[in-house]
Amino acid sequence: MSSYRDVMDGIPSIDGGYADGLIEFIRDTVRGSGCNGVVIGLSGGIDSAVVTKLAVDALGAENVINVFMPSSTTPKDDHRCTSEFSSSLGTDYRVIGISPMVDAFSSALGLDDGDRLEKGNISARCRMIILFDIAKRTNHLVLGTSNRSEMMMGYFTKFGDGACDVVPIVNLYKTQVRELARIIGIPEDFITKAPSAGLWDGQTDEDEMGILYKDLDNVLSRLDSMGDAKISEITGVSLEKVSEIREKVRKTAHKREPAISP
Structure with a gap:
């Protein structure tokens, strides 16, 4: 996995050799665990599509379970594109809606419709409950889909989308994930779609963070x-934005570390 080439913008470029290394990593990890395969939450975004394709290349489609877990704010087109993508690869595709679970938790906690972030966190944790339950019953590992940009910014829900057994693309910035996607043949629709966690209607990663991923990655890679x-x-x-990003990375360090112990 040493096939990095330096490029002008400071973010390392990757080639097919890096993809081969990730495929080998997934294969060796699953075999070494004694598990039968992997479970991946397939959202309609580029990260989960890339991880799914790598897993299929590593293990065979028959050993990959994709789970689409829509909420009330999930774009309807995500069902179509995830179903078609899974079908094209031949993975086991399952659909489990999370709205009843989210509503039950929200009611128990006294949340109202204005508590968007809280409901988003509940949604992410409900999805991880589903994935780990399926993994337990099938003797599979849960593959995470977080990338380096998200991890450094703390842009994930602790014990939600940040929870997994194996996280193959965590060393890749978002811009590198896009590069890898083209190398391994991910459909262009996934690559060009605005990144979104789907936490509420119209939500996108870049709008919420206030910066495009290409600019964010150029900053993160130099911190x-x-x-x-x-x-x-x-x-x-801007200097103000760079300082804001550095502080965000510092303040979210706890999300990337094991629980603090004495």
């Missing part, structure tokens, strides 16, 4: 080696 002013000068991102 360890440069000061904020230099990063701003090189990337064209």
Whole structure:
């Protein structure tokens, strides 16, 4: 997995050799665990599509379970595109709606319709309950779909979409995931779709974070080696935004670490 090539924007480029390394990693990990296959939440986004294709190439479609878990705010087209994608690969495709679970938790906790973030977190955790339950009953591992950009920004729900047994693409920035997607043949619809966690109507990652992934990745990739002013000068991102990103990475460190113990 050492097939990195330096590119002008500072984010390493990848080639087919990197994809081969990830496929081998998934195959070796599943075999070593003694499990039969993997379970992946298929959302309609690029990350879950990439992880699914890598898993199919590693294990065979018969050993991959895809679960589409719509809520009341999930775009209707996501059902179509996930179903077609799973069918094209031959994976076991299952649909389990989470609205009754989310509504039950929201009612018990006294949440109202304005509590969008809280309901989004509940939705993410309900989905992970489903995936781990299926994994337990089928002797499968849960493959996570988080990428490096999301992890560094803490842009995931703790014990929700951040929970998994194996996380294959966690070392790749979002822009690298797009590059990998084209290498392994992911349909263009997945690649060009605006990234969204689907937490509420019209929600997109880039709108919520206030920056495009290509600019975010250029900042994130330089945080360890440069000061904020230099990063701003090189990337064209405002100094205020660069400092905000650095602080976000610092404040969300707890989400990337094991539980704190004495």
